[in-house]
Amino acid sequence: MDYGEYLFQEHNLRSVTANTRRDRQELLALTASIPLHTQTTEFLLEQANEALQALKRDQINGAAVLRVSPPPAAG
Numbered sequence: 001m002d003y004g005e006y007l008f009q010e011h012n013l014r015s016v017t018a019n020t021r022r023d024r025q026e027l028l029a030l031t032a033s034i035p036l037h038t039q040t041t042e043f044l045l046e047q048a049n050e051a052l053q054a055l056k057r058d059q060i061n062g063a064a065v066l067r068v069s070p071p072p073a074a075g
Helices: 003-007 021-032 045-056
Strands: 040-044 063-067
Touching: 040 045, 045 063
Parallel strands: 040 063
Antiparallel strands: none
């Protein structure tokens, strides 16, 4: 597979560490005191190609999310 052609030269670095339950509790307590803001742009599964093009053109702030099922009905 030609990585650059198919994945638009995007790279993700991930770190995995072994944390204890106490580490998790301390982290969650800390994050409760930090104003975290996330931003997502949602696409229906049928719009996957549009989502990829938007990612390629750097038009997405935050994360692109593909919705596999329709959103729940309001009400």
